[in-house]
Amino acid sequence: MNFWIIQGLNGLAFGSLLFILAAGFSLIFGLMRVANLAHGAYFMLGAYVGLAALDAGLNFWLAVLAGAAVVGVLGGIVERLVLRRLSGKPLAQVLVTLGIAFIIADGCLWLWSGDPRPVPMPPGFEGVYRFGSVAFPKYRLFVVAVAVALAVALWLLLERSRLGAMIRAGVDDMDMARAMGIRTSLLFTTVFCLGSVLAGAGGVLAGPILSVYPGLDSDMLPLALVVVILGGAGSLTGAFIGSLIIGFIYSYGQALLPDLAYVILFLPMVLVLTLRPSGLLGRRLA
Amino acid sequence: MLKLTATVSLAALSVGFLIEAAQAQGQGPIKVGFMTVRSGALAAGGRQMEEGLQLCIDQRNGMMGGRKVEVVTADTAGQPALTKTKAQELVERDKVDVLIGPLAAFEALAIDDYIRQAKIPIISPSAAAEDLTQRKPNPWFVRAVGTSAQAHHPLAEYVAKELGYKKIAIIADDFAFGHEIAAGFQRVFEENGGKVVQKLWPPLNTADYGSYVTQLDPDVDAVFAAFAGGNGIKFLGQYKNYGSTKPVIGAMTTVDEGVLKSMGSEAVGVISSGWYSAAIQTPANTKFVEAIRAKYKADPGYYTVGAYMACEFLASAVDQLKGKVDDKDALIKALREVKISESPYGAVKIDELGQPLMDITIRKVEQKNGRLQNVVLKTYPAVSQFWTWKPEAFLKSAVYGRGNPEPIAR
Numbered sequence: 001m002n003f004w005i006i007q008g009l010n011g012l013a014f015g016s017l018l019f020i021l022a023a024g025f026s027l028i029f030g031l032m033r034v035a036n037l038a039h040g041a042y043f044m045l046g047a048y049v050g051l052a053a054l055d056a057g058l059n060f061w062l063a064v065l066a067g068a069a070v071v072g073v074l075g076g077i078v079e080r081l082v083l084r085r086l087s088g089k090p091l092a093q094v095l096v097t098l099g100i101a102f103i104i105a106d107g108c109l110w111l112w113s114g115d116p117r118p119v120p121m122p123p124g125f126e127g128v129y130r131f132g133s134v135a136f137p138k139y140r141l142f143v144v145a146v147a148v149a150l151a152v153a154l155w156l157l158l159e160r161s162r163l164g165a166m167i168r169a170g171v172d173d174m175d176m177a178r179a180m181g182i183r184t185s186l187l188f189t190t191v192f193c194l195g196s197v198l199a200g201a202g203g204v205l206a207g208p209i210l211s212v213y214p215g216l217d218s219d220m221l222p223l224a225l226v227v228v229i230l231g232g233a234g235s236l237t238g239a240f241i242g243s244l245i246i247g248f249i250y251s252y253g254q255a256l257l258p259d260l261a262y263v264i265l266f267l268p269m270v271l272v273l274t275l276r277p278s279g280l281l282g283r284r285l286a
Numbered sequence: 287m288l289k290l291t292a293t294v295s296l297a298a299l300s301v302g303f304l305i306e307a308a309q310a311q312g313q314g315p316i317k318v319g320f321m322t323v324r325s326g327a328l329a330a331g332g333r334q335m336e337e338g339l340q341l342c343i344d345q346r347n348g349m350m351g352g353r354k355v356e357v358v359t360a361d362t363a364g365q366p367a368l369t370k371t372k373a374q375e376l377v378e379r380d381k382v383d384v385l386i387g388p389l390a391a392f393e394a395l396a397i398d399d400y401i402r403q404a405k406i407p408i409i410s411p412s413a414a415a416e417d418l419t420q421r422k423p424n425p426w427f428v429r430a431v432g433t434s435a436q437a438h439h440p441l442a443e444y445v446a447k448e449l450g451y452k453k454i455a456i457i458a459d460d461f462a463f464g465h466e467i468a469a470g471f472q473r474v475f476e477e478n479g480g481k482v483v484q485k486l487w488p489p490l491n492t493a494d495y496g497s498y499v500t501q502l503d504p505d506v507d508a509v510f511a512a513f514a515g516g517n518g519i520k521f522l523g524q525y526k527n528y529g530s531t532k533p534v535i536g537a538m539t540t541v542d543e544g545v546l547k548s549m550g551s552e553a554v555g556v557i558s559s560g561w562y563s564a565a566i567q568t569p570a571n572t573k574f575v576e577a578i579r580a581k582y583k584a585d586p587g588y589y590t591v592g593a594y595m596a597c598e599f600l601a602s603a604v605d606q607l608k609g610k611v612d613d614k615d616a617l618i619k620a621l622r623e624v625k626i627s628e629s630p631y632g633a634v635k636i637d638e639l640g641q642p643l644m645d646i647t648i649r650k651v652e653q654k655n656g657r658l659q660n661v662v663l664k665t666y667p668a669v670s671q672f673w674t675w676k677p678e679a680f681l682k683s684a685v686y687g688r689g690n691p692e693p694i695a696r
Binding site for chain 1: 325501516519547548
């Protein structure tokens with residue numbers, strides 16, 4: 001019994017991390033039709049910036065803000081200066097984001113050397129909660145709470161605000177949204193910034209669990225891709241459900257079927273792609 | 287413009303003649319092709335290798351056997367395919383006399399055939415794959431570090447006999463290095479009456495060790511953790527984070543000085559083994575550690591000392607040949623007969639397959655002088671890659687892998 005509880009909690013916590021990573025990726029994918037392959041690099045850059053902020057003496061929460069801010073600004077610049085010039089050429093855009101991912105990865109290597117670095121827990125979150133014979137790290141439960149709060153906030157933003165209505169309109173039918181007078185150019189920048197902010201903040205929040213090292217970007221990017229393909233691009237609920245499914249498969253799968261540890265995350269993706277190519281909750285993109 | 291070009295080519299030509307003339311007298315530089323990693327996930331180890339090599343060359347004022355040494359560095363990016371291209375470039379375009387590198391075992395395996403075909407002596411500063419000096423020995427290969435299991439045979443005996451542990455769970459990176467360390471440990475541990483009750487193989491790029499830490503059998507005496515690169519940091523952090531209290535036994539690289547400097551209280555008390563520790567108290571090692579600390583502000587570890595010793599091997603062989611490295615057969619023969627009486631490792635002697643016998647230390651991580659150090663508990667002198675088995679018997683058993691190691695009859 002303990003096994004199911006603790007691996008369930010593990011899955012929940014890992015799924016929460018994935019949601020923070022994948023929510024922005026999904027929004028960008030859905031609205032701009034661009035698989036932003038730099039998203040993993042943004043996540044890693046956020047983690048490194050957070051670490052630099054901690055080294056400079058700031059506390060953990062300011063470090064999260066710093067990671068989010070730096071990556072958010074970078075995302076805005078990339079969208080304005082690079083992606084914008086390639087609008088209408090999704091293949092070129094995807095390639096450019098891949099190039100940016102390499103540049104960021106080498107930049108991080110150059111700035112912070114290749115030494116893997118742990119990120120200290122924020123004070124008060126060290127240690128475990130004990131429920132009977134089950135012990136579970138406090139910080140992981142905190143990450144779950146953050147993900148739930150973020151999901152609610154994003155849901156309110158998308159469903160209850162004017163900006164959200166515009167984003168949804170853009171995801172559904174870009175041409176029609178434009179015809180209705182929505183300034184899609186501004187919308188793109190906003191969403192790209194928002195997605196980058198989430199990736200940057202997610203990197204710092206994940207630091208105490210994953211630590212920071214060269215290669216973190218390429219470890220996380222496929223996970224974000226799997227979540228979004230599973231859940232459906234552009235769907236917040238899809239990203240949420242996809243993250244949880246992947247989180248649970250990750251933790252139960254690695255424990256129950258250790259020999260399949262490498263492929264286990266990709267099996268459900270293959271299944272979904274075969275049976276429902278637009279993802280569990282995605283709509284067919286125009 | 288035409289005149290300028292003519293002058294330049296004339297100058298180039300004459301320089302060319304000069305170099306050839308100098309080489310003919312054996313006075314040109316000895317060219318060392320150095321394969322390291324400057325980009326990607328292995329870049330930290332690559333940088334440490336460069337630091338070790340540079341120190342060795344600086345200490346000799348850039349000279350070996352009376353000739354200048356010129357290092358031609360190539361970045362393999364830690365990718366086997368690229369390693370092969372780079373090795374070819376170094377040998378065929380740069381005409382190097384000897385190769386030092388590469389970093390990873392799969393890179394070394396990728397160039398194995400090429401080395402045999404090109405007949406170029408190569409010194410490994412890091413790659414530990416067992417069979418390179420065992421069942422598939424390459425006559426042009428000599429290793430300046432231990433094999434994967436060489437340090438972990440004695441560790442297993444220490445854990446069984448001196449710590450008295452009976453039941454152990456193993457968690458190790460799921461690639462050759464992890465398999466070989468784990469199997470070598472298991473074979474000796476079980477021969478000494480212990481029992482490995484569980485083995486977990488997390489993929490090399492496991493993002494989160496939470497689901498593995500929580501699978502570890504709570505009834506064991508200790509956990510043996512064999513990780514490379516930054517995975518040791520991730521694992522030990524999560525192990526402590528889940529409130530686990532069973533002692534951790536580490537492989538050499540789990541708490542290597544290269545990553546130990548980034549660790550905290552989670553590493554304190556971890557007992558491991560290695561052919562090196564920055565805390566070995568010999569005059570040769572103290573001098574080496576102080577030199578590295580002064581220059582690079584960090585303790586030397588696995589990669590630093592491996593590259594440093596690869597360079598020392600070369601220097602010793604070149605000195606013996608008085609700088610005449612053009613005869614490749616003589617060079618590899620000299621390299622394989624290197625005897626060094628004092629080094630950061632201690633005394634070094636190489637077996638007939640190109641693998642050094644090494645003093646293996648059992649170390650324990652302690653906080654000392656404001657930093658974490660691998661303090662030496664015990665030394666097993668001159669340990670062979672075959673431990674205490676007869677080489678013939680050892681070589682008849684299958685190479686260490688993920689499955690149970692075959693027992694070897696005494």
